[in-house]
Amino acid sequence: MSGQSTAAIRREGLWSKAVYKFSRDRAGLVSLAIVSIYTIVALGAWGGLWATEWADVTGGKWMPVSSEHWFGTNIIGQDIFQRALFSTRTTFEVGFVVALLATAVGALLGAVAGFFSGSWIDEIALWMMGVLDSIPFYLFVAAIAFALQDNPYAMHVAMIATFWTTVARLVRGEVIKLKSLEYVEAAHAIGVPEIVIIFRHILPNTFHILLVQGTITFVAAIKSEVILSFLGLGVKEGMSWGLMISESTMEVMAGFFNNFLAASAFLFVLVMAFNMFSDALQDALDPKKV
Amino acid sequence: METLQYIIRKLITGIPLLLGVTFISFMLMVYFGPDKTYELLGKNATQEQIDEIRHQLGYDQPFFIRYADYLKELVTLDFGHSDSTGEPVSGLLGRTMPISLALIIPGFVLGNLIAIILALTAAYHRGSWVDRLIMGFSVVGMSISFLIVIIAFQILLSSSYGLNLFPVRGWNMSTFGNYLSYVTVPTLATVFVSLGYNTRFYRAVIVEEMTRDHVRTARAFGVPPARLFYKNILKNCMIPIITRVIFSIPLVVISGSLLIESYFGIPGVGKVTFDAITTGDQPVLKAVVGMTAVLFVMAQLVTDILYRAVDPRVTLK
Amino acid sequence: MSSDQQPLLRVRDLVVEFNTEAGVARAIDGVSFDIYPNETVGLVGESGCGKTVTGLSILGLIPSPPGKIVQGSIEFMGRDLVSLPEEELRNIRGSEISMIFQEPMTALNPVFTIENQMTDVLTRHQGLTRRQAGKAAIEMLDKVGIPIPEQRIKEYPHQLSGGMRQRVMIAMALSCGPKLLVADEPTTALDVTTQAQVLEQISLLQDEFHMAVILVTHDLGVVAETCDRGIVMYCGNIIESADINSLFNHPRHPYTEGLLNSIPRLREKKVDQLPIIPGRVPDLFHLPEGCRYGDRCNRVTDQCRQTAPLLQSVTEHTAVSCFHPVTQTSG
Ligand SMILES: Nc1ncnc2c1ncn2[C@@H]1O[C@H](COP(=O)(O)OP(=O)(O)OP(=O)(O)O)[C@@H](O)[C@H]1O
Ligand SMILES: [Mg+2]
Numbered sequence: 001m002s003g004q005s006t007a008a009i010r011r012e013g014l015w016s017k018a019v020y021k022f023s024r025d026r027a028g029l030v031s032l033a034i035v036s037i038y039t040i041v042a043l044g045a046w047g048g049l050w051a052t053e054w055a056d057v058t059g060g061k062w063m064p065v066s067s068e069h070w071f072g073t074n075i076i077g078q079d080i081f082q083r084a085l086f087s088t089r090t091t092f093e094v095g096f097v098v099a100l101l102a103t104a105v106g107a108l109l110g111a112v113a114g115f116f117s118g119s120w121i122d123e124i125a126l127w128m129m130g131v132l133d134s135i136p137f138y139l140f141v142a143a144i145a146f147a148l149q150d151n152p153y154a155m156h157v158a159m160i161a162t163f164w165t166t167v168a169r170l171v172r173g174e175v176i177k178l179k180s181l182e183y184v185e186a187a188h189a190i191g192v193p194e195i196v197i198i199f200r201h202i203l204p205n206t207f208h209i210l211l212v213q214g215t216i217t218f219v220a221a222i223k224s225e226v227i228l229s230f231l232g233l234g235v236k237e238g239m240s241w242g243l244m245i246s247e248s249t250m251e252v253m254a255g256f257f258n259n260f261l262a263a264s265a266f267l268f269v270l271v272m273a274f275n276m277f278s279d280a281l282q283d284a285l286d287p288k289k290v
Numbered sequence: 291m292e293t294l295q296y297i298i299r300k301l302i303t304g305i306p307l308l309l310g311v312t313f314i315s316f317m318l319m320v321y322f323g324p325d326k327t328y329e330l331l332g333k334n335a336t337q338e339q340i341d342e343i344r345h346q347l348g349y350d351q352p353f354f355i356r357y358a359d360y361l362k363e364l365v366t367l368d369f370g371h372s373d374s375t376g377e378p379v380s381g382l383l384g385r386t387m388p389i390s391l392a393l394i395i396p397g398f399v400l401g402n403l404i405a406i407i408l409a410l411t412a413a414y415h416r417g418s419w420v421d422r423l424i425m426g427f428s429v430v431g432m433s434i435s436f437l438i439v440i441i442a443f444q445i446l447l448s449s450s451y452g453l454n455l456f457p458v459r460g461w462n463m464s465t466f467g468n469y470l471s472y473v474t475v476p477t478l479a480t481v482f483v484s485l486g487y488n489t490r491f492y493r494a495v496i497v498e499e500m501t502r503d504h505v506r507t508a509r510a511f512g513v514p515p516a517r518l519f520y521k522n523i524l525k526n527c528m529i530p531i532i533t534r535v536i537f538s539i540p541l542v543v544i545s546g547s548l549l550i551e552s553y554f555g556i557p558g559v560g561k562v563t564f565d566a567i568t569t570g571d572q573p574v575l576k577a578v579v580g581m582t583a584v585l586f587v588m589a590q591l592v593t594d595i596l597y598r599a600v601d602p603r604v605t606l607k
Numbered sequence: 608m609s610s611d612q613q614p615l616l617r618v619r620d621l622v623v624e625f626n627t628e629a630g631v632a633r634a635i636d637g638v639s640f641d642i643y644p645n646e647t648v649g650l651v652g653e654s655g656c657g658k659t660v661t662g663l664s665i666l667g668l669i670p671s672p673p674g675k676i677v678q679g680s681i682e683f684m685g686r687d688l689v690s691l692p693e694e695e696l697r698n699i700r701g702s703e704i705s706m707i708f709q710e711p712m713t714a715l716n717p718v719f720t721i722e723n724q725m726t727d728v729l730t731r732h733q734g735l736t737r738r739q740a741g742k743a744a745i746e747m748l749d750k751v752g753i754p755i756p757e758q759r760i761k762e763y764p765h766q767l768s769g770g771m772r773q774r775v776m777i778a779m780a781l782s783c784g785p786k787l788l789v790a791d792e793p794t795t796a797l798d799v800t801t802q803a804q805v806l807e808q809i810s811l812l813q814d815e816f817h818m819a820v821i822l823v824t825h826d827l828g829v830v831a832e833t834c835d836r837g838i839v840m841y842c843g844n845i846i847e848s849a850d851i852n853s854l855f856n857h858p859r860h861p862y863t864e865g866l867l868n869s870i871p872r873l874r875e876k877k878v879d880q881l882p883i884i885p886g887r888v889p890d891l892f893h894l895p896e897g898c899r900y901g902d903r904c905n906r907v908t909d910q911c912r913q914t915a916p917l918l919q920s921v922t923e924h925t926a927v928s929c930f931h932p933v934t935q936t937s938g
Pocket of ligand 2: 658659660791
């Protein structure tokens with residue numbers, strides 16, 4: 001089908017141009033490098049290569065920075081550096097699961113709503129988005145946490161249920177735009193089933209939106225995780241920066257800042273890098289941007 | 291007259307949203323929420339006592355009956371008494387709501403106002419170092435967690451390790467001086483955290499407006515740059531600005547202050563709601579959820595009317 | 608116009624560049640021309656040849672970034688507009704030099720009334736009070752042929768038709784009695800009857816206000832009807848400049864000749880695109896060596912391919928940049 005190939009060419013042009021633009025964006029490259037380092041740290045912690053002693057008491061209470069304990073120890077003598085490393089894994093788990101699923105759900109429902117825009121399907125989808133956007137986030141998470149009987153994934157479910165709406169609105173808008181394009185109309189005219197049109201012809205052309213939104217959702221998820229864990233609604237097993245900060249509030253009152261600073265710094269650098277990476281992606285993928 | 295008709299019509303179209311929000315919240319918070327039977331009775335209750343208390347709490351009714359009862363309460367605005375404290379819900383909210391508002395409004399207003407000024411400044415100097423500086427700080431601001439900001443500000447401003455200028459925790463509105471001393475640190479934290487996101491959003495809106503034809507026309511007629519921004523551009527940007535501000539109000543009122551309230555131990559509505567969720571205090575939850583939904587419908591109404599005020603092309607339909 | 612008069616506007620060797628992603632685009636490359644008081648000059652050329660950019664340069668409105676005047680001077684009544692401080696330039700904009708834009712639908716600010724926008728200009732440049740300005744604005748609207756102006760002035764742009772909006776633009780542009788009006792395709796977006804009316808209005812008011820007009824247009828018919836002189840642009844250069852009679856009866860540049868030959872003899876439908884000449888306009892990043900029109904020209908020689916011809920005066924009021932100008936009118 002020639003219609004399909006023109007769409008494919010358009011896509012290819014967008015991507016090769018994006019790669020070129022990104023490769024010339026210094027801030028983007030630096031942020032990508034930082035994100036990659038974090039990813040390696042997370043994978044290593046996951047594979048048991050390092051940070052294996054994060055839960056063990058390996059020293060005395062509140063030991064200062066030393067060659068043995070790079071960031072010192074916490075109130076019960078656990079190594080703060082190992083705990084911060086191990087938390088990276090938790091963060092990536094939360095970020096990836098939430099970003100991936102929220103984007104997927106948003107893309108799917110957004111595409112369907114957009115494709116059937118004006119019909120009752122669209123109405124229902126819009127209504128659902130409106131409703132979910134109107135429920136206060138933290139209360140929603142708390143409610144889901146209780147409804148799911150303290151299930152460790154309550155937080156993930158709540159975030160996905162909240163975050164998909166933004167993706168869906170964007171995809172819906174883009175799909176409404178794409179729907180009127182010639183090749184989609186052509187496919188429609190020659191009787192290609194609607195589901196095929198959505199998945200083969202329309203969704204691939206919204207991929208740049210999904211990628212950018214995915215990074216934005218990732219950031220939102222890891223930032224929310226910290227606050228939820230602090231409130232006791234987040235991570236239940238293992239360690240996370242939010243739990244470290246929660247732990248550190250008592251230490252802070254006693255004038256011991258290592259735990260707080262370590263978790264804050266790890267979180268800040270990752271979020272900052274991710275934000276910059278997301279910006280660079282957006283710049284590279286925006287066809288309008290000159 | 292036309293406006294009144296419009297308002298009524300808009301309220302009617304708000305009903306599905308109202309039902310949706312209350313339904314989902316009711317299902318999650320009340321139906322699947324904590325069961326208070328044993329909490330009230332203790333471990334060794336007889337079956338009779340259990341049945342009795344479950345009946346009192348309404349647990350023995352089918353789901354839809356309970357939801358319908360809830361809707362009735364919502365319409366009559368009668369939510370009864372808090373399960374936990376026995377205080378009337380209206381009294382509880384009437385007591386905590388002003389605290390939350392007093393706590394959050396200064397930060398909310400300043401966070402948006404300063405952001406608009408920064409965004410105008412950045413857009414005005416678009417591409418120059420001023421723009422890059424402001425936008426750089428915005429990304430940094432966006433990257434710091436609210437929690438970290440609160441703790442850091444508390445250390446820096448309210449502890450003996452820092453300036454030690456303000457009380458560490460608590461709340462007191464008895465005098466204006468007291469109010470200021472308690473509200474300052476939360477306000478600074480709120481402003482700091484919202485500034486990054488707000489500035490970026492507002493700058494994007496303003497920069498987009500700057501490329502419009504009418505701006506070129508204004509320049510061709512000699513409008514000075516400052517006036518160009520404050521008169522010609524800003525009014526055109528009001529629709530997205532109003533939307534953002536108004537729609538964040540319901541969330542800010544209900545839960546925006548939750549983190550601050552629980553960290554600073556301030557007895558506001560966010561804290562009360564949070565406690566109600568964790569203890570399963572149904573009357574309180576029902577009231578708060580209903581209120582949120584109503585606030586959102588109101589927000590829609592208010593934005594539409596404000597749109598009409600700033601943009602003559604908008605008609606109330 | 609008479610030759611002994613001082614020119615009102617003297618553009619010399621103007622070069623405007625845009626920094627784009629693909630590199631630096633030289634949208635205007637060494638343009639020189641004069642505008643005399645009270646005359647109407649048509650500026651014609653294919654889309655993208657730099658007509659709008661030329662007009663914007665005069666008012667110092669090149670969007671920057673990405674654009675920049677990198678060379679040349681624009682002298683207006685003894686002042687060089689290129690080096691004039693922004694503040695003084697602002698005092699000239701809308702009062703001594705006015706510009707009307709192509710898009711009447713979007714050129715006015717949608718959220719302010721006509722009155723607000725017009726009195727804004729009058730109070731700023733004429734020092735009038737709001738009340739005086741309101742009165743003057745109503746008079747001006749009346750002059751451009753808007754019925755019931757005291758009522759119309761209270762309305763918002765979206766309540767007016769395209770033709771009405773363009774009249775409002777004209778009223779606004781002329782309200783301070785400018786010496787020079789740059790009209791960038793003022794009628795392209797309008798239907799044919801409205802087009803004629805609006806153009807007639809401009810001519811009428813031009814005599815009343817004694818101003819010069821630079822009329823940017825695609826429509827050679829409009830040039831023939833309303834202009835005293837014509838300037839033909841191609842790819843950022845002026846390739847021919849002549850009074851209207853010579854331009855139409857005796858075009859010297861092969862490009863001008865091509866344009867004239869392809870005008871439909873019976874102008875029954877609106878021409879919003881210049882007639883087609885075989886070949887394509889080269890883009891600004893792949894300009895040919897030598898004459899930029901070379902690839903499309905039927906008179907091209909090796910000389911044309913090696914060196915670019917300069918704009919040379921042929922008679923007192925005609926100039927052409929061609930090594931082999933057309934000598935006899937063929938059609
Ligand atoms: N803001 C800009 N950024 C980059 N290039 C620009 C910009 N504005 C104009 N140009 C370039 O300058 C050249 C001249 O544009 P200009 O708008 O003057 O053409 P024009 O003759 O008015 O065409 P039209 O008849 O279509 O209005 C074009 O090649 C265009 O690509
Ligand atoms: Mg143009």
